[in-house]
Amino acid sequence: MxxxxxxxxxxxxxxxxxxxxxxxxxxxxxxxxxxxxxxxxTMDWGALWAAVTDPRVLASYKLSFGAACIAALMNVVFGLLVAWVLVRYSFPGKRVIDGLVDLPFALPTAVAGIALTAIYSENGLVGHYLQSLGIKVAFTPLGIIVALTFIGLPFVVRTVQPVLEDLDTHVEEAAASLGATGWQTFRRVILPELYPALLTGFALAFARALGEYGSVVFISGNMPMYTEITPLLIMSKLEQFDYAGATALAAVMLLASFVLLLFINLIQWRTGRRYAVKG
Structure with a gap:
């Protein structure tokens, strides 16, 4: 045969x-x-170590990775809320809001940076009121987080939305009929199904935020040791024809990003495998 x-x-x-x-x-x-x-x-070890451990460079690492992580975590929370509203409720203007979610995808990053800076500056529409409360957004690390949250939100929403659409609501009704509270139903029934998608959305939003340049360069103010991100330092070195120094910083960012994303993917794989075994 x-x-x-x-x-x-x-x-x-x-x-x-x-x-x-x-x-x-x-x-x-x-x-x-x-x-x-x-x-x-092509760089010798001493020059390479000096280039990637300069105090100004270390400050940019801390800001770039920290702001990207905070923005991605915020997008996980608010992206889940947005996806939940779009999937579970019908209301006037729903299609308009659904379309606006994708706006950061299509909007040039420089335009987004200029718009955010105009809105959140001391004389801006929102920044004026925040300034009266003692909160300064533009030209601070907070402004960088705002910009990275703006450009990363669609990644979480579009990753979680299909999973929510396929989630059987009868399971939630069964949990409620057995006496589960709303929080218990979310934590033990809904969240396990959404967890892999949320991890994927976090990884995508984090990776996107880590390499963002156009929107951040306007709202950050680019102050060394305070609001200067690593991609800006790389561009500065390229403008000074320091190609070896620029690629050294880029290599550090690539390696760190790869390790972090690999770790996130391993968590996602183990989580999905555990839930598959339980199922």
């Missing part, structure tokens, strides 16, 4: 598609990333 290994497909076979996949990833992902490390390798 002959075993049928090949299956009909409208696309080319496995070997050809795999070849195209490797070629595409090598050309547009692996080669540019490897160029960063190859350029960095």
């Amino acid at each position: 002959k075993t049928k290994w090949k299956q009909f497909s409208v696309l080319p076979g496995f070997s050809l598609t795999l070849g195209f996949t490797i070629f595409y990833l090598s050309l547009f992902v692996l080669l540019p990333l490897s160029a960063v490390f190859l350029k960095t390798a």
Whole structure:
């Protein structure tokens, strides 16, 4: 009896598609990333260590990773709320709000930065009232978090929304009929189903915020040791023709981002596997 290994497909076979996949990833992902490390390798160890551990650079690391993490966590909370409202309720203007969620995707980052700076500056529409309360947003780390939250919200909403749409509401009704409170139903019934999607949304929002430049450069004020992000330092070194120093900072950001995203993906994989076993 002959075993049928090949299956009909409208696309080319496995070997050809795999070849195209490797070629595409090598050309547009692996080669540019490897160029960063190859350029960095031209520096001697002392110069490399001095470039990546300069106090000004360390301050930019702390600000970039800290603001990106805070913004991603905020987007997890508010992105879940937005997705919940869009999925579970019907109200006038729902399609308009649903479309506005994708606005940060299409809006040029420079335009977003200028708009946020105008709104949250001391004389801005919102910043004027916040200033009277002693809260300054523009040209502070808080302004950077606001900008990163703005550009990262759609990643969480669009990741969680399909999962909520597929979630069976009868399970929630069954939990309520068994005496579970609203919080217990959310924590033990809904949240386990949403947890992998929330982790994915967090990872996407974090990665997007970590590499953001256009919207942050306007609202941050770019003050060294205070509101200067690492991408701005990389651009400054490129403008000074310090390509080795710029690629050294880029290599550090790449390695740190890879480790963090790998850790998040491992948590997501273990969580999904645990829930699959329980199911």
